[in-house]
Amino acid sequence: MLSVTEAEAIIFNLVQPLNNQYDTEIVDLFAADSRILASVVTSQLDFPHWDNSAMDGYAVRYADVQQATQQQPAILEIIEEIPAGYQPQSTIQKGQAARIFTGAVMPAGADTVIMQEYTQREENRVLILTPPTKPQEFVRQRAAYYQSGTQLLPPGIMLHGSEIAVLATAQCTQVSVYRRPRVAIFSTGNELVAPDQPLQPGQIVDSNQYALAALVRQSGGEPLILGIVPDEPGVLEKAIAYAVSNADIVISSGGVSVGDYDYVEQIVKFLEGKIHIQAVAMKPGKPLTVATFRNQVIYFGLPGNPASTLVTFWRFVQPTIKKLSGLVEGWQPKFIKASTRQELRSDGKRETYIWGKLDLQNGIYKFHLAGGNQSSGNLINLAQTNALAVLSVGQTLVSPGEKVQVLLN
Structure with a gap:
């Protein structure tokens, strides 16, 4: 059984991003x-496309106004008004200015803009009461x-x-x-029924396909929904063969444990898939199958319990889809340190993922444990969660107020 770190390294090394010529x-x-x-x-195009004003004010020559004061203002003749979108018609000469507005093209001859708050207008003249601090003040230079x-x-x-x-x-x-990576999704199990079917004793509604389809879309993939596949080797073989031929990634849920009806691994081998991972030391999510085929398709056989399915998706599949999609940075799982509000416990035997809600309070990230039982079969208390607290192997307790590593969903 591989550690989570070992499994992560194997999976991410298997991913070859889409080709920027053909895909x-x-x-x-x-x-x-x-x-x-x-x-x-x-x-x-250059940006900005041309020299333009960063303020409402007056376009002037720096040499004319650098000595201006309120006691001895520089007095300039206004020869033009330049709104945004207008091409100036005049060249600013010594002793002249142009009324200009934010974003407007600077007129030839002018090299500086004086904010209107530092001026006083008298008919066709403007008094500059405060000098600019430097040439080209409030001018956005072309190609800057x-x-x-x-x-x-x-x-x-x-x-x-x-x-x-x-x-x-x-x-x-x-x-x-x-293009968006194509991700085939199907669930396995004779006990499963679709949400729109009557539920008989002993049956379970298949939620995994719906959750996985939504998560695939959120990750940038295009889901290919293949439905529920019964625990029959012949039918399962056809489903896997079709999925491998029509997708970049295949995700199945269920059928990867050690039960009498768990056929996924033997069928993957029969179809000449190479199995890289069969189990990971994590809780939930221990029974995880990862394989590749000759056409570089990556197969994820996720455990069937809903929480296990989602945790293994967030930990391994989501980054795989993002890396495959061509994303150069930011595809890796995102971890932060947060202060836990409640006590977190684990038996310490496997890396443990505990779901809850992360928020920011007074500049500090706080992790709130989801209410109810943290069983891998308890889908209900996963609602409205957005993070997983991670307890490492050997770590059995995190007390309230202590820091814990948190995986963002």
Whole structure:
């Protein structure tokens, strides 16, 4: 049985990110949110596009106003008014100024902007009452933020509002992004029924497919739902073979323990899959199968208990999907230290994951233990949780107020 650290290293080393030549697609900028950029973006525009004013005020020559005071103001003739979006028509000469507004193009001859609060206007003249601290004050210089032809955005980043704003400003209305990884999902077990079916004695509603499909989407993947597969070797073999042929990642839940009806591992071997992991020293989530196939498909056989399924997904599968998707940074599991509000216990035999809620109080992260039984079969108290406290092997107690490592979901 592998440690969690050993299992993590094996799994993440198996992941080969999507190819930036063949695994890409072009999307409209409105559809680019949360997609992974596949190629370098450059622009033929400088940012700012031209010298412009950072304030409402007056465009002047620094030499004319550097000695101005309230007692002896510099008096300048106003020769033009320049609102945003207007192309200046005049050149500022000695003793002249232009009324200018934020974002407006600087007129030729001017090199500095005086805030209107430091001036006094008298008809077509302006009195400069306070000198600028330096030349080019309140002037945004052309190409100060970005020079045309250089890298604007690197590949391998996730696009959100700020990046999309940059792309729009660069007039890049279509972008090359990685396709979403295809993730096949199915549940195994004769006892399972779909949520819309009548529940008979001894049967269990299959929640895992629905939870996994949602988590796959949140991780940037595209779920391929294959339904419930009974514990029949022939049917299970067809399901796994289909999934491996049509997805980048396959996730099954159930059928990976040591019961008489647990056939997943033997079928994976029959289909020439190479098994890398069969069990991990973690609680919940010990019965975990990880395999690869010749077409580089990664197979995750997750345990069937709902909490075990979700914990192993958050710990191993979610980072796998993110890395496969082309994300260069930030795909790894995220851990922080938090102060626990309640006592946390473990038998210390395996790395233990305890679900709860993390929030920030007075600058300190606090972990709140989820109420109720922390059984791997108790799905109910997982609702509204967002973090997992992690107790290492040999750690049996974390007292209230003590720090604990927390995995963010």
